Amino acid sequence: MKQVLRSKNTKNSILKAAAICFAEKGYDKTDVDEICRKANLTKGAFYHHFSSKQELFLNMLDQWVKRVAGKLDLNELKSVSTLDLLLSIPEKFEPAFEEVDKQLQIFLQLYIKAISDEDLNRIVLKSYKEFLTFFKAIIKKGLREGSIKKVNPDDAAKILFSLTIGLLMQGLLNPKAEDWVELARKSILMVLK
Numbered sequence: 195m196k197q198v199l200r201s202k203n204t205k206n207s208i209l210k211a212a213a214i215c216f217a218e219k220g221y222d223k224t225d226v227d228e229i230c231r232k233a234n235l236t237k238g239a240f241y242h243h244f245s246s247k248q249e250l251f252l253n254m255l256d257q258w259v260k261r262v263a264g265k266l267d268l269n270e271l272k273s274v275s276t277l278d279l280l281l282s283i284p285e286k287f288e289p290a291f292e293e294v295d296k297q298l299q300i301f302l303q304l305y306i307k308a309i310s311d312e313d314l315n316r317i318v319l320k321s322y323k324e325f326l327t328f329f330k331a332i333i334k335k336g337l338r339e340g341s342i343k344k345v346n347p348d349d350a351a352k353i354l355f356s357l358t359i360g361l362l363m364q365g366l367l368n369p370k371a372e373d374w375v376e377l378a379r380k381s382i383l384m385v386l387k
Contacts (some may be wrong), residue, residue, distance in 0.1 A: 199248070205243045207233040209257070212250055216300045221251060221307070238344045252317060255301060277386060278335030284378035298362055326351040333386070342386045350385055 211233035215224040227245055230240050244250040277282075308318040329351040336342030342350075361381070365374045 204235060204239055205236060208240055208243060208250065211255055212254060219301055221303050248314065255304060275341035276332055276339060277341040280332065280382050280386065281379050284375045298366060302362065322355065325355055329354050345386060353385050
């Protein structure tokens with residue numbers, strides 16, 4: 195049991211150190227040696243938990259996405275209209291985005307890097323398709339109940355993804371310029387109502 199706890203603590207130390215390094219220097223300018231120094235661990239410890247910097251990075255993003263997704267309670271689908279549920283998402287996600295605002299930059303860097311990296315592209319595309327599938331299902335429910343105007347669920351899910359990335363970019367560039375939660379709600383209404 196001690197071994198499992200020690201392994202988990204080591205992995206968490208690596209993840210925290212990497213988040214700091216990536217936030218300070220970016221993904222490309224951070225190397226494994228720097229992460230190990232920041233975590234006060236050996237490269238052997240690093241490679242025991244991660245096969246590469248890219249695997250570490252993807253693990254970080256996966257944890258972040260799970261934290262953000264955890265903010266959405268799908269049981270609410272039974273008690274509120276689909277449109278109301280979608281309109282509540284920006285407010286629920288705001289704390290998660292503020293908590294990891296430096297990781298958002300890294301998240302966006304990942305998408306850009308995936309354009310030219312075939313392996314990374316496959317991974318990012320899988321995540322993108324999961325996003326679309328998730329929102330298409332919600333949109334279809336809204337269409338059935340009549341809370342969402344008649345839209346093509348595939349197109350609407352793609353537009354919501356584009357809005358999400360665009361709002362993230364704007365929020366990173368000028369965080370104080372807008373009430374981003376309110377702008378996200380207005381955007382959802384423009385697409386679905």
